[in-house]
Amino acid sequence: MDQFLEYVDKHQNDFVERLRKAVAIPSVSGDPAHRPDVFKMAEWLVEELKSLDAVVETRDLGKQDFHGTELDLPPIVLATVGTDPKKKTILVYGHYDVQPALLEDGWNTDPFTLVEDENNRLIGRGSSDDKGPVLGWMNVVDAHKALGLELPVNIMFCLEGMEESGSEGLDAFIFEEADKYFKDVDAVCISDNYWLGTSKPCLTYGLRGVSYFHMKVKGPAADLHSGVFGGTIHEPMTDLFKVMSKLVDVDGKILVPGIYEHVRALSDEEQKTYDDLSFKMEELHDAVGSKINIHDSIRETLQCRWRNPSLSIHGVEGGFYSPGDKTVIPACVTGKFSIRTVPDMNPKEVSALVVKFCQDEFEKLGSKNKLDVHCTHDGNYWLSSPDHPNYVAAAKAVETVYKVKPDLTREGGSIPVTLSFQDALKKNVLLLPMGRGDDGAHSINEKLDRSNYICGTQLLGAYLYEVSQITL
Ligand SMILES: NCC(=O)N[C@@H](Cc1c[nH]cn1)C(=O)O
Numbered sequence: 001m002d003q004f005l006e007y008v009d010k011h012q013n014d015f016v017e018r019l020r021k022a023v024a025i026p027s028v029s030g031d032p033a034h035r036p037d038v039f040k041m042a043e044w045l046v047e048e049l050k051s052l053d054a055v056v057e058t059r060d061l062g063k064q065d066f067h068g069t070e071l072d073l074p075p076i077v078l079a080t081v082g083t084d085p086k087k088k089t090i091l092v093y094g095h096y097d098v099q100p101a102l103l104e105d106g107w108n109t110d111p112f113t114l115v116e117d118e119n120n121r122l123i124g125r126g127s128s129d130d131k132g133p134v135l136g137w138m139n140v141v142d143a144h145k146a147l148g149l150e151l152p153v154n155i156m157f158c159l160e161g162m163e164e165s166g167s168e169g170l171d172a173f174i175f176e177e178a179d180k181y182f183k184d185v186d187a188v189c190i191s192d193n194y195w196l197g198t199s200k201p202c203l204t205y206g207l208r209g210v211s212y213f214h215m216k217v218k219g220p221a222a223d224l225h226s227g228v229f230g231g232t233i234h235e236p237m238t239d240l241f242k243v244m245s246k247l248v249d250v251d252g253k254i255l256v257p258g259i260y261e262h263v264r265a266l267s268d269e270e271q272k273t274y275d276d277l278s279f280k281m282e283e284l285h286d287a288v289g290s291k292i293n294i295h296d297s298i299r300e301t302l303q304c305r306w307r308n309p310s311l312s313i314h315g316v317e318g319g320f321y322s323p324g325d326k327t328v329i330p331a332c333v334t335g336k337f338s339i340r341t342v343p344d345m346n347p348k349e350v351s352a353l354v355v356k357f358c359q360d361e362f363e364k365l366g367s368k369n370k371l372d373v374h375c376t377h378d379g380n381y382w383l384s385s386p387d388h389p390n391y392v393a394a395a396k397a398v399e400t401v402y403k404v405k406p407d408l409t410r411e412g413g414s415i416p417v418t419l420s421f422q423d424a425l426k427k428n429v430l431l432l433p434m435g436r437g438d439d440g441a442h443s444i445n446e447k448l449d450r451s452n453y454i455c456g457t458q459l460l461g462a463y464l465y466e467v468s469q470i471t472l
């Protein structure tokens with residue numbers, strides 16, 4: 001392992017170049033205009049993996065209905081490095097699509113040009129979520145190939161291009177392939193989340209689920225002049241804002257009746273898991289860039305992030321949002337919001353409660369406009385245990401690379417495929433993050449510190465050595 005660790009340190013710049021090439025492909029899955037780039041990213045990965053002597057194949061997932069337009073779904077990229085029956089097989093999952101990013105959103109530099117700043121932060125969309133970690137696994141293979149070293153395990157890659165847009169088609173694929181392509185898998189490792197703070201690595205054993213909603217209000221046949229029609233018609237945007245404002249309180253309390261009914265009670269044992277975490281309120285302030293916290297204590301803040309549901313309002317499609325003072329009455333507007341779900345909420349029940357509540361609130365307005373509200377995608381929460389040998393192996397790897405014991409964390413974000421792998425393969429799934437809590441994933445100026453990328457590559461490799469030695 002030492003040879004490997006040293007090689008990674010010495011070849012940092014080669015690995016940064018690999019990340020530069022990946023970030024340059026704007027593989028935004030949520031924007032149809034960028035769909036060809038998502039395919040380009042898949043092709044780039046295929047070539048890169050082939051150059052590392054992996055056996056690579058792609059699987060077509062069919063079509064996506066994008067608001068009435070049929071789009072090709074990006075392929076699953078499958079790759080295998082080694083098929084030695086004497087070795088364990090570790091499945092690594094990652095995604096090669098990214099969240100949207102525009103310079104005018106407030107980025108300081110072009111989002112798809114990797115820039116290293118004076119603090120050695122590698123800035124660019126996808127650097128942390130999730131291109132850096134995906135390339136981290138490839139760097140591990142690369143280093144072994146260059147050194148002429150055997151990998152301690154067989155590695156299987158499963159890379160998707162729709163994670164940021166609901167992972168369409170992936171669940172069915174995983175269950176279909178559980179006894180086929182994935183039949184030899186001994187354990188799963190996913191590097192697609194973040195440290196709690198900025199200084200200490202962590203292993204993550206829980207995620208919230210997510211249920212995403214679109215609420216459309218339409219009335220006039222076309223956008224109208226507010227001077228001519230204002231005050232004479234029911235306005236879609238007014239109706240939408242009225243109903244949206246009923247969803248959540250300023251202190252984050254969700255106002256949909258029944259939503260908290262199945263939230264698991266906090267046990268004494270669970271309370272203890274919040275005792276010794278290395279996270280300070282200042283780190284939250286720094287990550288947010290402001291002191292707008294609802295709760296004053298770390299305990300309450302983390303409980304609200306990890307084990308309580310939350311509702312976020314994301315945006316309105318169809319409304320006027322450009323500079324200037326356009327006096328328009330938008331004809332059709334769609335409000336977008338999501339609920340992060342937790343044990344023991346059921347996505348189907350959540351959806352039924354939300355839809356009924358919105359319809360009831362709209363009904364109360366007495367508007368002649370039309371409302372359509374529905375859940376566009378959902379993914380369940382996931383909760384595991386950090387006691388499993390797969391986690392013990394990862395903890396040892398953290399100690400080797402970082403000389404500290406990792407924090408054991410849950411996370412507020414969602415990676416629905418985690419539960420699918422666990423259920424379909426009946427194997428342990430470990431979340432082993434590379435980036436820091438302040439990386440700004442999904443936000444502007446997303447970054448991955450060079451040290452996280454390089455030590456993270458070492459960590460992923462060290463984990464493979466440790467897991468090869470342990471009985472799973
Ligand atoms: N790094 C994981 C991540 O960002 N997951 C997304 C998943 C998602 C669901 N719907 C849209 N994206 C997240 O928002 O948690």
Ligand SMILES: [Zn+2]
Binds near residue numbers: 095129130163192
């Ligand atoms: Zn991600």
Ligand SMILES: [Zn+2]
Binds near residue numbers: 099164442
């Ligand atoms: Zn993401």
